[in-house]
Amino acid sequence: MKAAIYTKYGSPEVIQIIDVETPSPKSNEVLIKIKASSVTRADTMMRQGIPKFGRLFLGLFKPKNTALGTGFSGVVKAIGSQITKFKVGDEVFGEKLFSTGSNSDFLCMSENELLENKPKNISHIEAAPICDGFLTSYNFLKEHAKLKKGQHVLINGASGSLGSAAVQLAKIMGAKVTGVCSTKNIDFVLSLGADEVLDYTIIKVNELQSKYDVVYDTVGKLSYSNTKNVLKANGIFMTPVLRVGLLWQMLRRPKKVKFEATGIKKTEDLKRLLNDLVNFFKQGKLHTHIDKKYHLMDIRYAHQHLDTGRKVGNVVIINP
Template sequence: MRVALAERYGPPEVAAVGTRPRPEPGRGELRIRVLAASVGASDGAWRSGRPWFARLAFGLRRPRHPVMGSDLAGLVDAVGPGTTRFAVGDRVFGATGASGGAHAEFVVVGENGAIERLPEGVSWSDAAALCDGAMTALPFLRDGGHVRPGMRVLVNGAAGSVGGAAVQLARHLGAEVTGVCSTANVDHVRALGAQHVVDRTQVDAMRTGERYDVVFDAAGKSTYRRARRALVEGGVYLTTVPSWAIMVQQLTSRLGRTRAVIMFTGLRPDEVKRPDLDELAALATTGVVRPAIDRVLPIERIADAYRIVDTGHKRGSVIVTPSTEPGEES
C-alpha cells in the first residue's frame, strides 16, 4: 500500500510517498481504508521536529513513527476476531493519536479507540476536518473556558482549522464571538458566524478596550501577558501551543484575577474522545458546524500539503486523500 512518511526531521521535502505492506487487523481491531486525512500543525511538528519539545513526543533523533497523520475518515475494510463494534463497510472517522499511520491507504486501529461511525451526509473530507479542528476547539471552550450563554469570546486565529471551529462552537454554546484574522479572511470569518471581526493587520485586538470572558489563542500567536488586559475579572486565556512560560503561568495564575490554561486535548483517553466525535458528527449533520477546508490534495502531494501548513496562514484544514472508494480505482 502507499503511505506518506518522513524518516528524518526536516522541511516539507522530507515527506514522500513510499510503500508498506498492507496491515492485517488482530483481535479486537479493524482495518480502515483511509479516504481522507488531515495534515495539521501537529503533523508539521511531527515532521520537522520543531519546536524542540515535539521530539519528546515524536522521537529524539528521528520520527518514531515515520508514517504520520492521526485524523481520518474512511470505510471499515476488514475486522479481526472478536471485533463487535464495527463491521466491514461501516463509515467511520476519528483519530489514531500518537501512533499516527493515517497518511496511508489503510490503517489498523483498535475497535475501542477514538473511532466512531460517520453519519451519511457528512463527507469524508469534512469528517477528517472535524477531527482536525473541532475536536480540539470543543474541549478547550467547554472544559477549559466553560463557555456558556452570554459570555464574550475572542478567537485569535479565527480563520484556521481550530479557530474556525471555535467560532462556530462558541456561537453554538451561546457566546458573543469576536474573530481575529488577516484582511483576506475577514469575510470568511464573518461567514463562519463571528458577530465581530478584527483585522489583525489594522488593529491590535488586545488593545481596543473591549473585555472578554475567554480569549482563545487558537493560533498560539499571542501570550497570556498580552491577553490579560483584554480579560474580565475571572477571565480565561486559552492557548493551543505549549511553552515553558504558559506552563508556569497556568500554575501561578490560579490565584490571580485571570487564568491561563493550556490543554493537551490529543492526549485525552479514547473513551473521552468518542462522545465528542458523536456530538460533532451530529452538529455537522445539522449544519451547526461547517468544517472549513483550505485544500484537498492527493497523497502524492504530501510535501505541498506540508508547505501550506508551514505558512501558518491556511484557511481551515488541509486534507489528503490516501485512497479511493472501492470501485473508483483507476
C-alpha cells in the same frame, strides 16, 4: 500500500512515500481503507521537531514514530472476530495517535479507540479533519472555558482549522464571538457566524477596550501577559499551542491560563465530546471548510502550504 513517513526533522522535503505491507486486523480491530486524511499544523511542527523541547518526547535527534497523519475518514474493509460495533462497508472516521499514521492507504484500529460512524450528510473529505479542529476547540470551549450563553469570547486565528471550528461551536453554545484574522479572511469568519471580526494587521489585541470572558488563541501568537488587560476579572486565556513561556504562566496562574494536548485525554472523554460533535453535524449546525485537497503522493505540497501560514480552514489528503 502507500504511506507517508519522515525519518528526520526538517522541511517538507524530508517526507517520503513508501510501500509497506497492508496490515491485517487483529481480533479486536477493523481494517479501514482511507478515503481522506488530515494534514495539520501539529503535523508540520512534529515534522520540523519544534518546539525543540518537544524532542524530549518525539526523539532527540530523529523521530521515534516516523508515521504522519492522525485524522481520517474511510470505509471498513475487514473486521476481527471480536468486533461488534462495526461491519464491513461501514463509513467511519476518527483519529489515530502515536502509531500508524493516517496519511496512508489503510490503517487498523480497535473499535474502542477514537472511531465512530461517519454522519451520512457529510463527505469523507469533510469528516477527516473533525478530530483536529472541531474536537480540540470543543474540548477547550466546553471543558476549560465552560463557556456559557451570553459570554464573550475572542478567538485569535479565527480562519484556521481550530479557529473556524471554535467560531461555530461558540455560537452554538450561545456566546458572543469576536474573531481575529487577516484582512482577506474577514468575510469568511463573518460567514461562520462571528458577531464581529478584527483585522490583526490593523488592530492589536492588547490595545482593545472591550473585555472578554475567554481569549482562545488557536495559533500560539498571543500570551496571557499581552492579553490580561482585555480579560474580565474571572476571564481565562487558553491555547492548544505549547511554549516554554506558557508553562511558566500556567504554573503562576493555573486558574487564568489553560493548555491541554487534547489528543492525550482519556478515550472515553474524547468519545463523549465527539458524540456531541457528531450530533451537531447531523443537525447541520457545523460545517467543515476545506481550503485545499492533495493526493497522497503530493503530501509534500500540503505541508508546504501549511508552512506558509496562509491556510484557511482545513487541508486534506484524498485517496482514490
